[in-house]
Structures are given as structure tokens and as C-alpha cells.
Amino acid sequence: MREPWGAPGPQVGPHGVSGRVPGELDPGRAYRAGAALALVTGAPVVAVAHDGRGSAPALADAFAQGVLDQGADALDAGPGPADCLTYLSGRLDVPAALVTAGPGPGAPHRIRMCRAGATALAEKEGLDVVRACLTGARPPMADEPGSVVRAPVLDDYARHLRSLVDLRGIRRVKVVVDAGHGVAALTAPRVLCHPAVELVPLRFGPANGARGQGPWDLGERVRGADADLGLAFDAAADRCRVVDERGATVAPATVTALLATRELAGRPGAAVIHDVITSRRAVEAIEAAGGIPLRSRVGRAAIRALMAEHGAAFGAGHSGRSYFRDFWCADSALLAALHLVAELGRSGRPLSHLASGQERYPHSGEIGVRVDDPGAALGRVAAHFAGTGAALDRLDGVSGEFGDGSWFNVRAARGAPLVRVQVEARAPAAMEALRDRVLALVAPGGCDPGPGPLRRPGPGASAPAGP
Structure with missing residues (x-):
């Protein structure tokens, strides 16, 4: 096994190594990560899965070898979507890992890991051992290596998701699924397998660089097929973009509102967790459905921990991730898709009608601003708004909410001289004024937009009306 001496190290966090x-990240470090998970958990079996992109299968093999050399068996689950990690660990009650790749050559790969029962590794209860294994001496091998147990789980995984959603008696629903040349091509037909569901595949084959079938074509394909719904998955089936029957993208906050209302119907009065930058319209929908909205820091670990603490019915991240109590308080794009199909089939109304009741609030999108001192930038924002009547808190960065429903949040990016800004208000002019006010405090000398797919120009520039 090649040792990666001299190369920069990977990042280690609650969800694994990236x-x-x-x-x-190379096979040498993947091997060490596998040895670390086996050492941390002391489990006799560790499940390992991967998506099909880039070096993910090779890294999964190296990870499994690290498990085997510590004397534990490696359950080779083969290819699977991102939430297959949760299913493996939760259903089988074993530690698990899933290796997933980035969207292109040289993009970051991630080895997501968890303990048995789909619980995250804690800083002083596992992550320290992972870091030590990655940077220190190679872990000694056990006297007797473990064995490989090959157990593809896609069919069992799909049956489990279908068991969580009642599709009995629904009308026929036609769904265009854009698999993004990824693992959803394997999983979506299994999960959406039902007599009342007609699936129209898009980009189900291997990526070949051909143009003209990008995700922007999904709306046109939905209209052309006279479909009820369009679902565009990323290559790991980790996230899903939703398109209605007219070909219009449904905002993540609207999806959150629909799914939270469904989950609260079976658990009236339950808590629903949402992160600090979730749109106000989603929060209002939770309240209208009789739920108790509770704010969380941004990120999977924080949302899942609060869901477990409060017995929440549902959880949501601003980017559209949906967390389900019945799925070990974890997120699942395919389970969310199944719920949307069930809601369309049950209600008998088009998705555009179901979404029309969700009031749109103008939103700045995420604005990344480079600053020399993120802490000082957040301090300026907090000091300025302290005497303005805004309700301020430091749950995650600095958030401020005003009596008219407008709000802002500024957060320091992890490990980078960058501040992330988001602003929402009830009218475009109000949003733009508050956005520019916050940005002027973050970077008094003018904004240097930072990296990220949602970066926006500096003060004075227009912003989109929706998140």
C-alpha cells in the first residue's frame, strides 16, 4: 500500500474524510481511514459502499482492505446512493462508510463514515483516532485478517424506502428522472417501482461529455412528456432539484413546506428542525400545519442532533435537504422524491397548484465575501444592529430578524477568510436595501466575492427574487 508522504492532508470532520x-486523498489514506473506523468502533463487521464516479470504487476497495487488516469483516455493499450509508448502518446496526466523488477530474472525494445505528463520529470519540491514523504510524495489522462479505443492498434499500411512504390508491403520476449519469439510474427505478408511477429516464447512461442534456433541459423534457413532475439528482443521488408540470423549478423552501406538512399530518404538534437560513415561508408553513419550528445551526450533524433531542417529525436544510424521523433522522433525496410522488398522487392536483400557496420572499442567495478577519466582520454587523430593534442571536454566526419578517445571517466559512451572507425580506427593494447594508458592514472597503456556486456581486447589484 503506497504511503502518501509529502502530500497535503485530507480534511477530517464529523461525516468522515474528504x-x-x-x-x-489516495488509496493509502483510504486504507488508513478504514483501519481507523475499525479501531474506533471495535465492530466485527464494517459495511462499505461507493458511487461509481472517479476513483470512488478504488478508494472503497482500499478502505475495505484497511478494515480487513484490523481483523474485522468488510461487507461489500457495492454501488449505492449517498443515503445508502444511513440505510446500511441503521438497518444492519453496523459501522459503515460510503465513498463518493466530486463532479469532475481533480474534484474532492469524500469517505463518509458513521458508527452503528447511523450515528456520527464525535470529535473526542473517534475523529481524533481517524486523524492520528491518517498522519501517524501505519496501524499494525491484526493477527487474523477479516473476510469480505459481498452483499449488494440496492433492492433491500429501495424496499425499505417504499415501506415508509403509503402509495396505495394514488392516481397515476408520470415522473421524468434526470439521473445525471450517476447512481440514481440504479436507484430511482427501484425506489419508484409502483404500478401508478411511470418513469421517464434522462441521462441514465455513463457520462460521455455530450452536450444538450444538461439539467437545464429537465423542464423542457417534463413539458414534452406531459409529465407531472421532474426530478434532477446529482451523481451521488445526494440532492434533488424539483420541477413542476410546467417545467418551472420548485424552490427548496417550497419543497420543505410540502414535506413538513405531510410529516406533521401524522404527528400533529411535533417539532420540525430547520437551519438558520431557511426561508421564512417554509417556517410559516410549518406553523400553519401545527408544527413547532426549531432553529438549528447549518449542517447535517446539527440538524440530526436536534431532531433526535426533540423527537422532531422532520428536518430541513436551506439547500433542500430533507431529514426524516423514520430514516434515523437522516436526509434522503430519494425518500423526499417518493413523498412528493405520493402527495401528487393523493391530492390529484398539479404540483404548481400545491406550490402556489407558498408565498415567495425575495432572497439574496448566498453571497461569499473575502475578508481578512471574519470574526471582526461579524462583530461589526452585531454591533451595528444591536440598537436597531433587530432580534439578534449567535446560534450560527450572527442572525438578525426584524418585525416586518425580514432577516439576515452572516457566517464565517470554515478554514477560509470568507464570510457568507444571506438576506431575505418581503419585497425586492427591502431585501436589496438590507443586503447592501449588511455587505457594507462586512466589507467596508467594498466586496471581493469569494468562491462558491452561489456567489453574488457586491453592494448595489441586483439579486434574484427567489432562493
């Missing part, structure tokens, strides 16, 4: 391939 880094660029081959500079930061």
Missing part, C-alpha cells in the same frame, strides 16, 4: 484526488 480531499482532492490524488493530492490529498
Whole structure:
């Protein structure tokens, strides 16, 4: 096994190990990560899965070898979507890992790991051992290596998701699924397998660089097929973009509102967790459905921990991730898709009608601003708004909410001189004024937009009306 000495190291966090391939993450480090998970848990079996992109299968093999050399058996689950990690660990009650790749050559890969029962590794209860294994001496091998147990789980995984959603008696629903040349091509037909569901596949084959079938074509394909719904998955089936029957994208906050209302119907009065930058319209929908909205820091670990603490019916992240109590308080794009199909089939109304009741609030999108001192930038924002009547809190960065329903949040990016800004208000002019006010405090000398797919120009520039 090649040792990656001299190369920059991967990042280690509650969800596992990530880094660029081959500079930061390679088979040598994947091997060490597998040994670390086996050492941390002491489990006799560790499940390992992967998506089909880039070096993910090779890294999964190296990870499994690290498990085997510690004397534990490696359950080779083969290819699977991102939430297959939760299913493996939760259903089988074993530690698990899933290796997933980035969207292109040189993009970061991630080895997501968890303990048995789909619980995250804690900083002083596992992550320290993972870091030590990645950077220190190679872990000694056990006297007797473990064995490989090959057990593809896609069919069992799909049956489990279908068991969580009642599709009995629904009308026929036609769904265009854009698999993004990824693992959803394997999983979506299994999960959506029902007599009342007609699936129209898009980009189900291997990626070949051909143009003209990008995700922007999904709306046109939905209209052309006279479909009820369009679902565009990323290559790991980790996230899903939703399109209605007219070809219009349904905002993540609207999806959150629909799914939260469904979940609260079976658990009236339950808590629903949402992160601090979730749109106000989703929060209002939770309240209208009789739920108790509770704010969380941004991120999977924080949302899942609060869901478990409060017995929440549902959880949501601003980017559209949906967390389900019945799925070990974890997120699942395919389970969310199944719920949307069930709601369309049950209600008999088009998705555009179901979404029309959700009032749109103008939103700035995420604005990344480079600053020399993120802490000082957040301090300026907090000091300025302290005497303005805004309700301020430091749950995650600095958030401020005003009596008219407008709000802002500024957060420091992890490990980078960058501040992330989001603003929402009831009218475009109010949103733009508050956005520019916050940005002027974050970077008094003018904004240097930072990296990220949602970066926006500096003060004075227009912003989109929706998140």
C-alpha cells in the first residue's frame, strides 16, 4: 500500500474524510481511514459502499482492505446512493462508510463514515483516532485478517424506502428522472417501482461529455412528456432539484413546506428542525400545519442532533435537504422524491397548484465575501444592529430578524477568510436595501466575492427574487 508522504492532508470532520484526488486523498489514506473506523468502533463487521464516479470504487476497495487488516469483516455493499450509508448502518446496526466523488477530474472525494445505528463520529470519540491514523504510524495489522462479505443492498434499500411512504390508491403520476449519469439510474427505478408511477429516464447512461442534456433541459423534457413532475439528482443521488408540470423549478423552501406538512399530518404538534437560513415561508408553513419550528445551526450533524433531542417529525436544510424521523433522522433525496410522488398522487392536483400557496420572499442567495478577519466582520454587523430593534442571536454566526419578517445571517466559512451572507425580506427593494447594508458592514472597503456556486456581486447589484 503506497504511503502518501509529502502530500497535503485530507480534511477530517464529523461525516468522515474528504480531499482532492490524488493530492490529498489516495488509496493509502483510504486504507488508513478504514483501519481507523475499525479501531474506533471495535465492530466485527464494517459495511462499505461507493458511487461509481472517479476513483470512488478504488478508494472503497482500499478502505475495505484497511478494515480487513484490523481483523474485522468488510461487507461489500457495492454501488449505492449517498443515503445508502444511513440505510446500511441503521438497518444492519453496523459501522459503515460510503465513498463518493466530486463532479469532475481533480474534484474532492469524500469517505463518509458513521458508527452503528447511523450515528456520527464525535470529535473526542473517534475523529481524533481517524486523524492520528491518517498522519501517524501505519496501524499494525491484526493477527487474523477479516473476510469480505459481498452483499449488494440496492433492492433491500429501495424496499425499505417504499415501506415508509403509503402509495396505495394514488392516481397515476408520470415522473421524468434526470439521473445525471450517476447512481440514481440504479436507484430511482427501484425506489419508484409502483404500478401508478411511470418513469421517464434522462441521462441514465455513463457520462460521455455530450452536450444538450444538461439539467437545464429537465423542464423542457417534463413539458414534452406531459409529465407531472421532474426530478434532477446529482451523481451521488445526494440532492434533488424539483420541477413542476410546467417545467418551472420548485424552490427548496417550497419543497420543505410540502414535506413538513405531510410529516406533521401524522404527528400533529411535533417539532420540525430547520437551519438558520431557511426561508421564512417554509417556517410559516410549518406553523400553519401545527408544527413547532426549531432553529438549528447549518449542517447535517446539527440538524440530526436536534431532531433526535426533540423527537422532531422532520428536518430541513436551506439547500433542500430533507431529514426524516423514520430514516434515523437522516436526509434522503430519494425518500423526499417518493413523498412528493405520493402527495401528487393523493391530492390529484398539479404540483404548481400545491406550490402556489407558498408565498415567495425575495432572497439574496448566498453571497461569499473575502475578508481578512471574519470574526471582526461579524462583530461589526452585531454591533451595528444591536440598537436597531433587530432580534439578534449567535446560534450560527450572527442572525438578525426584524418585525416586518425580514432577516439576515452572516457566517464565517470554515478554514477560509470568507464570510457568507444571506438576506431575505418581503419585497425586492427591502431585501436589496438590507443586503447592501449588511455587505457594507462586512466589507467596508467594498466586496471581493469569494468562491462558491452561489456567489453574488457586491453592494448595489441586483439579486434574484427567489432562493
